[in-house]
Amino acid sequence: MNQEQQEIRALFHIVEQTAEIAEDSTLTQSFKEGERRCITQFNNVLERLNEMEAIPADLFDPLPDEATFSEISIACHHLAAYLNEGVDTSTDLKGMFANFLGNRLGQNFSEDMKDASIDVLIRKSMPDFFVQTKLEDIKKTFNAVDEGNITLQTDLGNIDIHTSQTNVIDVVVRRSAQLKIDKSILEILNDLEVDFDEQDENLYIEAKFKSNKRYWEKMANRFDIHFDITVPKNCVVNLKTGQGDISIQDVDGNTNANSLEGDLSFENITGTVIGHTSKGSVKVNRCKGDVYIRSTQGNIEVSDNTGVVDVMTSKGDLHCMGVTGNIDGTTEKGNIVLTNCKGGANLKSTDGTIEVENDGPVTAKTSEGSIIASFSGQPQHDSLLDTTGGGITVAFIPDIDVNIDAQTSNGKIATEFPVAAVVHGTIKVGELQGHIKNGGPLMRLRSIGGDINLKQKDM
Known part of the structure; x- marks a missing residue:
């Protein structure tokens, strides 16, 4: 064994x-103040291995x-599984897994090591107590009238809306922790309260934490909350989540997410589509109504829409495909692409390319x-391109007939x-005014610092 292999073995x-310290603490609640030390140690090893x-x-x-x-332990297992491929640590690894995971895995470990890939080793390094655990689902069913309303507001959680041909609203709330032993997360999930309120043609759902504390925000990646809701096709849908994705499909009524x-996803919506997200992307597909989308830091994609499209993002790209309605698109730091669109377009980018x-x-x-x-x-109408x-x-x-005003x-x-x-x-140099063939609508072209080219399309 050369010097480098010896050092890698020591790092292993x-x-x-x-990993042993982290798992002992997870199981026994000891070393409660030792996370920082373990994090530093892991990161130092990782840095040295990279060097x-x-x-x-x-x-x-x-880290x-x-x-x-729990997260420290998982990270250590992943790294150990990889190191085993490059250094002869199988004996040490077998002993470590036997201590951590019990004899169940250790009995067949040698055979598994012969031809197992890294991803298999990583999966095998996950003990039973790391497996995801679920709380009992919250299930509710409500009678609904045609063209009724559903409003859902939750602190966090993904939301999926589907439709059925019945006048019934089915709500399923799923809650799960990534790790069975993560007691703090299970306490958070049990602290989530879901209230249902029926008022005439409206169903109001509110999900919030009873303690009203925001401590769960830093641990949101360690658990999942999912609202799976089936509504009548003509239902009007209003949804809001603090952290989570929203998907709405096949609704004939208006939707607001x-x-x-x-991220937001709208598919096959007949009514008006309204969507707002700060740190997510938005996809709108096969919708027939008008679309109003705002995103602060995400991309927006609209395809095969027949209504008016009004989209804006601050730090993302805009892409419209097969849109037949008018398009109003704005982005501050992104590109704009329109492909095979039929309506008018009003486009603005502060820092990006526009392709139409x-x-x-x-x-x-x-x-x-x-x-x-x-x-x-x-x-049939005038156009302006300005950069x-x-x-x-x-x-x-x-065989185009247009007037040209280019500078x-x-x-x-x-x-x-x-x-x-x-x-x-x-x-004047850099100017061209005139007409192509019989003339027609005005093409006004303005560029500072670039060339202007008029080309014939390949037919």
Whole structure:
């Protein structure tokens, strides 16, 4: 065994000892103030292994300062399972697992080690007491009228809305902890109170923690709360979760979903779609009504929608595909892409590229990016493409009839179409005014610092 292997073996034993301390504390509640020491020890070992290039970069994450003994133990098991592949630690590992996991795994461990992959070893390193545990589901059934309303507000949890052909609302609330032995999480889950209130045609559901303490926020990744709700197709749906994803499918009524830290998904909605999320992305697919979406730090994707689309994100991309209604899209730090769209488009990006494939009129402005536009038919209205920090490329069908007003500073203008220029006074560099064929709606093109190109589409 060379010097490097000896050092890795020594580091393995440190991981072994750290895991033992963490698991003993989890089971006996001893060493309550020792998390920080274990976290530091694990992170130091991880740093040294990375320096030695003994493990792939970014395969293992350092433990955060708030990691629990349970999380420390799992991290140690994962790292130990990987180290076993590169260093002959099978005897030590067998003994360690026998101590931690009991004889059940140890009896067949040698056979498992012969051809087991890393992911298999990791799964085998999880003892029974680490397996997820579930509390009893909360189940409620309510009679509903056609076009009734359901409103759900919860501190956290994922929400799924499905539909049925009956006038019944079925609610199932599932609660589970990642680790059976995580007593603090089980206490949090038991502290969750779900209230149901029927008022005429409305059902109100509120889920909150009885203690009104916010301590659960730092541990939200250690448990799951899931609302699975079936509603009549004509139901009006209003949902809000503090932390969690929301999915709504096949609803004919209006829908409104709000999540502070989760993704939103709307599919096959006939009514109006309204969605707000601060730290999540949004997908809207096959909806027929108008769509209003706001996201602070996520991407927005809308496909095959027939209504008006009004979308805005601060730090994400916008992508619309097969939309036939008018599109109003804004992003501060992201790109905008329209593919095979039919309605008008009003697009703005502060720092990003805009790509448009659209039949209707287009107004597109970006401060730091290029604009690429493609018109698959004869425009019926004027369009404006304006960029401060990039070029403009516009593609038309060969038999297009439009007027051109193009200006660029510090750039060139090139055209694949004959343009009958209109000249008044001195001809200026970087300007082109005229018409293609018989003329038509005005294409106003403005660029500062980029070229302008007029191209023919391949038919």
